[in-house]
Amino acid sequence: MHPFDEAITFQHHDRAGCVGQFPASYANMIGPFGGIIAAVLVQSVLLHPDRQGDLAAVTVNFAAPIGPEPYRIERQNIRTNRSNQHWQVQLHQQGHVCASATLLLTSPRQTWGDTELRMPVVPAVEDVPVLKSGVGLGWMERYQFRFIEGQFQPGSPEKHDALTRLWLRDQPPRPLDAVALVAMSDIFFPRVFVRKQQMMPAGTVTMTTYIHASASEFQASSDDFMMGEARACRYQQSYFDQRAELWSRTGVLLATSSQMVYFKEV
Amino acid sequence: MHPFDEAITFQHHDRAGCVGQFPASYANMIGPFGGIIAAVLVQSVLLHPDRQGDLAAVTVNFAAPIGPEPYRIERQNIRTNRSNQHWQVQLHQQGHVCASATLLLTSPRQTWGDTELRMPVVPAVEDVPVLKSGVGLGWMERYQFRFIEGQFQPGSPEKHDALTRLWLRDQPPRPLDAVALVAMSDIFFPRVFVRKQQMMPAGTVTMTTYIHASASEFQASSDDFMMGEARACRYQQSYFDQRAELWSRTGVLLATSSQMVYFKEV
Numbered sequence: 001m002h003p004f005d006e007a008i009t010f011q012h013h014d015r016a017g018c019v020g021q022f023p024a025s026y027a028n029m030i031g032p033f034g035g036i037i038a039a040v041l042v043q044s045v046l047l048h049p050d051r052q053g054d055l056a057a058v059t060v061n062f063a064a065p066i067g068p069e070p071y072r073i074e075r076q077n078i079r080t081n082r083s084n085q086h087w088q089v090q091l092h093q094q095g096h097v098c099a100s101a102t103l104l105l106t107s108p109r110q111t112w113g114d115t116e117l118r119m120p121v122v123p124a125v126e127d128v129p130v131l132k133s134g135v136g137l138g139w140m141e142r143y144q145f146r147f148i149e150g151q152f153q154p155g156s157p158e159k160h161d162a163l164t165r166l167w168l169r170d171q172p173p174r175p176l177d178a179v180a181l182v183a184m185s186d187i188f189f190p191r192v193f194v195r196k197q198q199m200m201p202a203g204t205v206t207m208t209t210y211i212h213a214s215a216s217e218f219q220a221s222s223d224d225f226m227m228g229e230a231r232a233c234r235y236q237q238s239y240f241d242q243r244a245e246l247w248s249r250t251g252v253l254l255a256t257s258s259q260m261v262y263f264k265e266v
Numbered sequence: 267m268h269p270f271d272e273a274i275t276f277q278h279h280d281r282a283g284c285v286g287q288f289p290a291s292y293a294n295m296i297g298p299f300g301g302i303i304a305a306v307l308v309q310s311v312l313l314h315p316d317r318q319g320d321l322a323a324v325t326v327n328f329a330a331p332i333g334p335e336p337y338r339i340e341r342q343n344i345r346t347n348r349s350n351q352h353w354q355v356q357l358h359q360q361g362h363v364c365a366s367a368t369l370l371l372t373s374p375r376q377t378w379g380d381t382e383l384r385m386p387v388v389p390a391v392e393d394v395p396v397l398k399s400g401v402g403l404g405w406m407e408r409y410q411f412r413f414i415e416g417q418f419q420p421g422s423p424e425k426h427d428a429l430t431r432l433w434l435r436d437q438p439p440r441p442l443d444a445v446a447l448v449a450m451s452d453i454f455f456p457r458v459f460v461r462k463q464q465m466m467p468a469g470t471v472t473m474t475t476y477i478h479a480s481a482s483e484f485q486a487s488s489d490d491f492m493m494g495e496a497r498a499c500r501y502q503q504s505y506f507d508q509r510a511e512l513w514s515r516t517g518v519l520l521a522t523s524s525q526m527v528y529f530k531e532v
Binding site: 056057059061063064078079081083084086088090096097098100102104106108109110111112113114115116117161162195205206208210212214231232233234235236237238239241243245253256258260262263264265 | 322323325327329330344345347349350352354356362363364366368370372374375376377378379380381382383427428461471472474476478480497498499500501502503504505507509511519522524526528529530531
């Protein structure tokens with residue numbers, strides 16, 4: 001079983017809730033990688049017997065550190081309409097809410113479509129070297145990173161902005177789906193690390209990801225590389241935001257995402 | 267009392283919930299203007315006796331049409347940390363959830379800061395004509411719109427993109443605060459109207475707004491004009507997204523926002 005599928009598999013799940021534990025394979029500095037937390041919250045809804053439609057939008061709030069002990073997820077279908085469905089989700093550990101989410105599921109219907117955002121012109125995957133992480137963080141071993149620009153190299157001079165572009169995919173490769181795409185929307189290092197080229201306490205507090213990819217585009221992307229881009233708009237009073245996009249190798253806009261991140265100067 | 271303050275005033279509110287009704291003054295085509303719904307959900311949390319900190323992020327999910335009859339709002343403080351607080355909110359009418367929200371409140375602390383996004387160069391407020399709406403929608407009379415580009419003028423030729431820039435403020439003017447800023451983050455017409463220059467059924471399904479303005483920046487903005495910009499990234503399968511920014515006249519990035527919007531071709 002792929003480590004991603006292991007991480008989103010529950011020990012037990014039924015209508016009332018889901019019970020599981022985060023594996024060390026996606027460990028971050030404190031607790032699990034935020035992307036895998038988001039993926040687990042999404043998966044809990046997709047497995048619910050009343051689920052109707054595909055993921056279109058998810059907002060995850062990271063309320064407290066999550067430990068290796070079992071968690072329990074409760075999800076509430078707050079509304080089912082003809083063409084969409086709304087859910088609220090909470091992840092509990094030891095009687096406290098550690099993460100929450102709201103999800104929008106939609107039922108696809110063919111319409112006119114277009115992409116107004118332009119994919120930046122970047123070097124081919126094969127021309128960009130693979131990052132050898134060696135940082136010892138589990139989650140970073142679960143992805144292959146090929147930095148095009150805006151890498152975090154502690155001790156380098158401060159940059160004039162925090163723009164990052166990179167090629168990435170699951171490691172080992174895994175066919176793309178919405179759950180994996182949500183996890184990948186959180187793979188960018190905190191923007192303040194890139195801007196300042198300096199490590200400091202930082203953590204995502206809330207993240208919103210919109211899924212633009214259709215079922216056939218997921219199939220076409222298969223387990224190929226994606227191009228990710230992330231920027232910060234503003235840093236102020238110990239928070240900053242990040243905007244990100246994930247593109248298929250062939251230029252399909254798969255997902256857009258934003259997050260608010262806490263940071264503490266050292 | 268300013269119509270905005272009337273609209274966010276509850277008939278009754280206590281620890282258990284808030285009861286109110288949406289006034290006709292902010293009416294949209296079906297039900298109230300989404301921005302005023304978002305504002306009311308935020309206000310319900312700010313009035314809660316356990317509230318701690320200022321609004322940093324809010325995601326509102328518009329689950330069903332809201333009528334003129336009384337609503338009841340229930341909010342749950344899901345986590346209070348040292349420097350932030352998480353809330354989940356639901357608005358009920360006639361036993362159904364019509365809207366939900368998650369909020370992040372934070373306690374300001376001075377740190378290094380910077381704005382990486384650049385405010386576009388636009389004509390001065392005084393050089394841009396005031397939109398005479400005459401559409402007869404209540405909420406449009408509550409704002410003064412001065413379109414710089416990307417106006418919706420039904421019957422005009424289709425545009426190559428949905429970029430809109432405009433100056434706006436409350437009408438009559440009202441000192442800016444986070445609640446009003448959340449409402450204003452929803453003032454842009456559906457991007458598909460601007461792109462196609464054609465009206466069609468459309469409605470915001472989920473919206474996330476990040477507040478970047480500090481208390482002193484709210485004070486400095488007072489009741490002056492703001493510059494708003496909105497774009498679409500992608501339209502597909504009856505949904506599209508919108509990204510928006512609100513800037514003070516002097517170039518302070520006050521808020522960033524994103525939303526997913528349903529549309530139906532006619």
